[in-house]
């Protein structure tokens with residue numbers, strides 16, 4: 001099994017190089033927009049796109065042969081994603097361009113990348129720390145994206161592909177319930193309270209509110225100062241969240257490894273499109289729409305692959321309302337769960353996590369997990385579901 005890790009590195013271009021990067025990004029986006037307008041919208045194959053417009057791209061936008069190929073691939077890929085969401089591809093903005101082995105190389109000895117820009121190759125210095133240096137040590141990456149982030153600086157996203165061990169089949173499954181009362185709760189009873197996180201969030205939001213107020217009044221220089229502080233704070237909040245997500249996902253994977261178990265989480269892909277029409281609770285919306293939970297799921301997924309842990313996704317319906325003892329629908333009120341059928345009472349998140357682990361076992365094991373109602377014998381001798 002293969003796993004790809006993306007390393008983001010800030011670039012330190014000279015002013016001349018920065019102008020060339022800007023021109024390249026613009027040419028790449030212009031070419032994408034040209035292709036998107038001139039090739040029939042239903043065509044998504046990059047080879048078909050290439051056969052129709054390759055020569056036009058080379059003539060009109062000053063891109064190299066491989067860059068023209070990357071343009072066709074980008075439009076094709078974006079069209080495929082858009083098709084899944086039943087939306088057309090919108091315009092391409094000049095914020096990123098794709099690179100492959102022919103037009104991109106990483107040089108370890110002086111921490112530079114060489115990139116084909118318009119009119120030739122440029123060696124650009126990387127502004128990187130120990131993490132990136134360690135990851136890139138001894139590697140010859142073959143694909144990357146040149147990007148301009150919202151902070152206005154240029155970055156290179158470098159892909160590193162590794163062989164990951166084949167996941168071990170196991171009859172044990174740890175269910176993980178993400179982002180209800182707690183940030184995460186496992187069926188084995190491990191939990192991460194959202195309290196500390198919420199306190200930090202609230203503190204940030206208070207500070208933000210007061211700074212925003214100041215930024216709208218005051219002198220020109222104090223307004224500018226407030227905006228700078230706001231920008232720095234947004235980075236700190238994001239880094240705190242990232243650190244926490246790393247810690248939680250690492251602990252879950254560590255436990256799975258120790259128990260030789262698979263990990264099950266709820267499948268929330270597409271839930272935004274499917275369920276936003278129906279009224280949903282605030283927690284439910286946060287669970288599926290927030291980038292922080294999306295990030296935690298992604299961290300879990302890539303750590304699982306890396307460690308050879310099987311990760312299964314289960315349908316999210318009813319995992320929080322069903323009683324894990326008797327599989328009847330019970331009553332959930334805030335932190336606790338009450339089953340009117342068998343009388344089980346306890347932590348609602350734990351109940352959800354155990355349900356996810358049982359559903360996960362259905363997915364990962366052919367012989368099932370015993371997830372069914374127990375049937376009573378009717379007078380006629382036929383099985384009968386017990387009445388609620």
Ligand SMILES: [Zn+2]
Pocket residue numbers: 323324325326327328330339340341342343344
């Ligand atoms: Zn029950």
